[in-house]
Amino acid sequence: MIEIAATGAQMPLTPVDIQTFTKAPDRERLSPVAIKAYRKIVEQWALTNAEAATLLGVSESTWDRIKRGAWDQPLSQDQLTRASAAIGVYKGLRLLFADDMALRWPKLANKGPIFQRRTPVDAMIEGGIPLMLETRRYVDAVRGGL
Numbered sequence: 001m002i003e004i005a006a007t008g009a010q011m012p013l014t015p016v017d018i019q020t021f022t023k024a025p026d027r028e029r030l031s032p033v034a035i036k037a038y039r040k041i042v043e044q045w046a047l048t049n050a051e052a053a054t055l056l057g058v059s060e061s062t063w064d065r066i067k068r069g070a071w072d073q074p075l076s077q078d079q080l081t082r083a084s085a086a087i088g089v090y091k092g093l094r095l096l097f098a099d100d101m102a103l104r105w106p107k108l109a110n111k112g113p114i115f116q117r118r119t120p121v122d123a124m125i126e127g128g129i130p131l132m133l134e135t136r137r138y139v140d141a142v143r144g145g146l
Helices: 024-045 049-056 060-068 077-096 101-107 120-142
Strands: none
Touching: 024 049, 024 060, 024 077, 024 101, 049 060, 049 077, 049 120, 077 101, 077 120, 101 120
């Protein structure tokens, strides 16, 4: 129970159903939007089919189906996490740079400590989900968001 100060009335606390990538209904609802955003990012970052597929955690043939709009299944928890990380990096870069550097940065060699002179895309491909999330945190930190 929670008491409302102005009236003294008490209201029961109801549990909030938190959205996660583990629940099938959440994945079904979020997947179409995530796929649409990810396809746009792939296009704007000029990723190859192999890069796009690997970053999303799917085979190239599955990526071809997704790209064509011939995919009607929800993404897995890992795939949604990957898409979310890419979307976060994209958004952070758009906030950080006012020019086309936001679109070029992912494919430029980077001296940052987590990239080791690789491009962020190559580093994220090699490092998988952990490095994708770290890249997102890095971009947010550089732009002062952390």
